[in-house]
Amino acid sequence: MQTLCCRSPRSVNVVAWGLCGGYAKRVKQHAAPQTPPETAGYRLDDQIGYVLRRATQRHLAIFSEVIPEVTTTQFAVLARLAEMGAQSQNHLGRATAMDGATIKGVVDRLVRLGLVETAPDTRDRRRLTVGLSAAGRSLFAARVGDAQDISDRTVAALNPAERAQLLELLSRLT
Amino acid sequence: MQTLCCRSPRSVNVVAWGLCGGYAKRVKQHAAPQTPPETAGYRLDDQIGYVLRRATQRHLAIFSEVIPEVTTTQFAVLARLAEMGAQSQNHLGRATAMDGATIKGVVDRLVRLGLVETAPDTRDRRRLTVGLSAAGRSLFAARVGDAQDISDRTVAALNPAERAQLLELLSRLT
């Protein structure tokens, strides 16, 4: 047999195979599904969490293809720093929706890449000021256009009104 | 000074502070932002990737609060197995949008939790058949209702028509 419906050798994103349908051929050793068609009416494909994950996967795939130098979160940090200048690591984390442990990792990697610089805050010795380096500033400037293209490509299937609505609806979830 | 606009001691999700606005007090050591208000018209908060990440964060927070026994991805695997019965790890990965390395990790953890069982496929010795255990079946049955509630809570801010539209728009991205 071997329906062979799902090609795509490895990765998950980029391509979008549906559910195929040629599964559950040899179920023998594990007791067949107790509810053949739907399971208590719960359809994974209609769950917001699952759909969000799939959409995010696609977006990440497009991003890393267009801007391989940095990740989405790293770029978000660069964008915020460009928007509002140097600030404490903690503020930066909140402004980019990352908790303390996460923003630290991202900042450390950006420092290693030479895109960001840190300095102790003399007035508040708890704080670590984070700011763009010259390289970070120029990389951001050189890539903002691509970043916008990525956003557009991600929602390429939608018309302008739909794109606006999607953004509006998603914003209202938070 | 210390504007103190953003309370919330640690975590990022759950709460939803806006941009506050009391930042960039001491910029000295890092050269001020080159474009004060907007940076080349790129507003992070309007980027689909960023909004997707925030929405996902909120959903994950709700999920782990309501169903702490398993993660969203683990539950997705249980749901798929309940839907279509035991199948190869590879098929399962595709059916849940996870690549080979990821589905392996998830399955391993589910095995450790006793929610899933694996067995070699005698017809195709490359394959590893994965199926629900009795515990997995009953946990899923006991929690499907909660899972549905989680999805509803995630989109609580939207009316039914908007929820349907959000799901539809998101689906079209993949």
Place this chain on the structure above:
DNA sequence: CGCAGATTGTTTGCGTGCAAACACTGTGCT
């Protein structure tokens, strides 16, 4: 039959994400 090429599963390395525990510093109140 025999071999090239595809599938499947595994491993490693790296980058998010979050919870929890910790050390240090700043603030407010007495």
Place this chain on the structure above:
DNA sequence: AGCACAGTGTTTGCACGCAAACAATCTGCG
């Protein structure tokens, strides 16, 4: 001044998620 409490940064542990490289197996085709 002193002390409780809040804010900031760090570390560890765990769980995705993907790329790349491998070994084992299967398939199709000559």
